[in-house]
Amino acid sequence: MILKGHLPSEEPSDSNNAKSARTVATLHALKAAELGHVSAQHACGSLYERGEGGVEMSQDKALHWFRAAAAKGHGPSEKEVARLLERAASAPQNDANAQYELALLYRAGRAGRCGAQNDTPNEVICARWLEAAAAQKHAEACFELGQCFDTGLGVEEDKIDATAWYREGSELGHGGAMYRYAECLRAGRGELKDVKRSNRWFLKSAATGFVEAQYKAALLCEAGYSGVPPDMDAAKKWMTLAAKQGHEIAERRLLRWDL
Numbered sequence: 094m095i096l097k098g099h100l101p102s103e104e105p106s107d108s109n110n111a112k113s114a115r116t117v118a119t120l121h122a123l124k125a126a127e128l129g130h131v132s133a134q135h136a137c138g139s140l141y142e143r144g145e146g147g148v149e150m151s152q153d154k155a156l157h158w159f160r161a162a163a164a165k166g167h168g169p170s171e172k173e174v175a176r177l178l179e180r181a182a183s184a185p186q187n188d189a190n191a192q193y194e195l196a197l198l199y200r201a202g203r204a205g206r207c208g209a210q211n212d213t214p215n216e217v218i219c220a221r222w223l224e225a226a227a228a229q230k231h232a233e234a235c236f237e238l239g240q241c242f243d244t245g246l247g248v249e250e251d252k253i254d255a256t257a258w259y260r261e262g263s264e265l266g267h268g269g270a271m272y273r274y275a276e277c278l279r280a281g282r283g284e285l286k287d288v289k290r291s292n293r294w295f296l297k298s299a300a301t302g303f304v305e306a307q308y309k310a311a312l313l314c315e316a317g318y319s320g321v322p323p324d325m326d327a328a329k330k331w332m333t334l335a336a337k338q339g340h341e342i343a344e345r346r347l348l349r350w351d352l
């Protein structure tokens with residue numbers, strides 16, 4: 094089935110023959126693209142980007158088809174995805190999602206320009222785009238940038254900056270950032286040590302579904318610690334949720350509790 098909105102308009106029978114032929118060719122390309130043919134997906138991306146073959150220009154649809162081909166490892170389409178993302182990321186609107194996606198492409202070594210050879214991961218450029226997205230309060234970018242500063246990946250290692258970005262991501266609702274921020278508060282890294290606040294952030298992270306936080310929440314509820322009252326029912330709830338996500342230690346603890 095052709096994706097809704099992807100078909101060019103039908104041409105009247107007395108329309109220009111050349112234009113009609115291009116439209117028919119586009120219809121065949123779209124059908125082949127829907128069936129998963131990589132070269133057709135790439136061709137459809139090009140048609141939508143330029144507004145040719147009887148279709149209206151659409152960067153979103155172009156990106157859709159280039160992504161489809163790139164997902165199958167089509168090198169030229171990967172480069173087209175990177176090019177379109179960089180255009181959106183650098184535009185006056187500063188598309189934060191495009192900036193974040195572009196960062197990940199640079200990290201994976203899949204953002205080389207057309208004609209580039211031997212693409213390799215570039216953590217420095219990755220960190221720059223992450224920072225651009227994080228500055229616009231992109232939660233995932235804040236978390237990733239925090240990890241960059243935590244480990245010196247593409248930037249100079251700086252635990253204070255790492256904590257600041259984890260805090261920003263936490264306030265934006267990112268479960269992983271909450272977990273890392275809780276660890277920072279527990280260790281007094283980047284901020285004053287505050288175990289009670291740390292535990293609150295561990296519990297908030299667990300509530301988002303972050304598996305490591307669920308395991309941590311189970312331990313806190315089991316023991317009762319710094320503002321978290323002992324509660325075995327809550328402990329079993331969090332441990333069960335962690336185990337269901339494949340946390341092996343949580344699975345073993347549940348077995349011991351059930352004995």
